[in-house]
Amino acid sequence: MRELVEYMAKELVDSPDEVRVQQVRGNQAVIFKLYVAQDDKGWVIGRKGRVANAMRALLQVAGTIQGRRRVVLDIV
Amino acid sequence: MDREARPGRHNAEFSGKTVEEALESAVEALGIPVSELQYQVMRDSTRSFLGFMRTGEVTIRVSWEDGPPASVEVEPEDREEEELSVEDELPQDQAGPEASDVRPSSRGDEDEDEGEDEETVASDGNPPELEAEALDVLTTLLDKMGALAAVEVVDRGGRLDEDSGEVSPLILNVVGDDLGSLIGRRGETLRSLQFMARLIVSRRLGVWPNLVVDIENYKSRREESLRALALRIADQVRASHEPMTLEPMPAHERRIVHLTLRDYPDVYTESTGKEERRKVQIIPR
Numbered sequence: 001m002r003e004l005v006e007y008m009a010k011e012l013v014d015s016p017d018e019v020r021v022q023q024v025r026g027n028q029a030v031i032f033k034l035y036v037a038q039d040d041k042g043w044v045i046g047r048k049g050r051v052a053n054a055m056r057a058l059l060q061v062a063g064t065i066q067g068r069r070r071v072v073l074d075i076v
Numbered sequence: 077m078d079r080e081a082r083p084g085r086h087n088a089e090f091s092g093k094t095v096e097e098a099l100e101s102a103v104e105a106l107g108i109p110v111s112e113l114q115y116q117v118m119r120d121s122t123r124s125f126l127g128f129m130r131t132g133e134v135t136i137r138v139s140w141e142d143g144p145p146a147s148v149e150v151e152p153e154d155r156e157e158e159e160l161s162v163e164d165e166l167p168q169d170q171a172g173p174e175a176s177d178v179r180p181s182s183r184g185d186e187d188e189d190e191g192e193d194e195e196t197v198a199s200d201g202n203p204p205e206l207e208a209e210a211l212d213v214l215t216t217l218l219d220k221m222g223a224l225a226a227v228e229v230v231d232r233g234g235r236l237d238e239d240s241g242e243v244s245p246l247i248l249n250v251v252g253d254d255l256g257s258l259i260g261r262r263g264e265t266l267r268s269l270q271f272m273a274r275l276i277v278s279r280r281l282g283v284w285p286n287l288v289v290d291i292e293n294y295k296s297r298r299e300e301s302l303r304a305l306a307l308r309i310a311d312q313v314r315a316s317h318e319p320m321t322l323e324p325m326p327a328h329e330r331r332i333v334h335l336t337l338r339d340y341p342d343v344y345t346e347s348t349g350k351e352e353r354r355k356v357q358i359i360p361r
Contacts (some may be wrong), residue, residue: 001222061260061351
C-alpha cells in the first residue's frame with residue numbers, strides 16, 4: 001500500500017525526489033502520511049480534493065485486498 | 077509548463093432549446109468545461125437574441141482544443157471526459173442547475189469571428205505513445221494495489237469520426253477474479269481508477285489522454301442496460317404523456333441516455349438536480 005501511495009505521488013508531482021510516505025499504525029487503521037514539495041500539493045490534492053479522493057479510493061481497495069480494515073491517507 | 081503538446085482542434089454540433097442548453101449538452105458530452113469551449117450559433121429557429129426564448133431549437137457549433145492544462149489546480153477535473161456535470165465547470169457563485177445560469181461565455185463575440193478558420197483544422201488522432209504508456213500505468217497501479225488482474229486492449233482507438241470530429245478512445249479492460257471491489261458501488265472505484273490512470277498518463281504525455289478504463293466489461297454491460305432502460309421508459313412516457321425521471325447517474329451514464337433518445341420520437345431529455353443527485357428526465361414533446 002505504501003508503494004501504491006509512493007507510485008501515484010511520484011508520477012504526479014514535478015519533484016518526485018521530495019515525495020515521502022510515512023506509515024503510522026493506529027489502533028483501528030493504517031495511516032499514511034504523504035509529504036510532497038509545497039508547489040506540488042495541487043497535483044496530489046486536485047480541485048475539490050478530487051485527486052486525493054481518488055488516491056484514497058484506490059488505497060481503500062488495496063487495503064481490502066490485503067485484508068486491512070481501514071486505510072487513512074493524510075496529505076501533510 | 078515544460079510539456080510538449082500538439083494541440084488539435086475539434087468541432088462538433090449540439091442542439092438545445094436555448095444556447096445555454098446546447099452548451100450544457102456540449103459540456104456534458106465532451107467533458108470539457110464551458111470556459112474552454114468556443115462556439116458559434118449555427119441555426120437559431122427561436123430567432124431571439126442569444127436564444128433565451130424557450131421555443132424551437134438552437135444548434136451551435138462547438139470547437140475546442142486539446143492541449144496542455146492551463147494550471148495545476150484546474151486540470152484534474154476539467155480535463156476528464158464523461159465524468160463532469162455542468163455545474164462543476166461554473167464558478168462557485170454562478171453554479172446552479174438552471175440553464176440560465178450557464179453563461180453564454182464572455183468570449184462569445186470574438187469566438188464567432190474565429191469560427192470559420194477553426195472548421196478547417198483537422199484532428200491529430202491519439203498520440204502514438206498512448207497505448208504503451210496507458211498499459212504501463214494501469215498494470216503498475218493494479219500491481220501496487222495487490223490486485224490479481226490482467227489488462228487487455230479492447231480497442232486501440234484513434235479513428236476519426238468525420239461527423240462528430242471526435243477521435244475514438246483507447247479502451248482497456250481489466251480482467252481477473254473477484255474484481256467487484258475494484259468496480260465499487262455503481263462503478264465509483266472504477267471511475268477513480270480511470271481518473272488516476274488518465275491523470276498519470278497525462279503527466280507523462282503532456283496531453284489529456286483519450287483513454288477509457290473498464291473492468292470485466294462493466295461499462296459496456298451497463299451501457300447496454302442503460303440503453304434498454306432509456307427506451308423502455310421513453311415508450312412509457314410516449315404512451316402516458318407524463319414525464320418520468322430516472323435515478324441519479326454520473327455524467328457519462330446520463331450522456332448515454334441523452335444520446336440513446338436523441339432521435340426518439342415525441343420525447344426529449346433533460347438533466348436536472350445537482351451533482352450527486354443529477355438525473356435525467358424524459359419529457360413528452
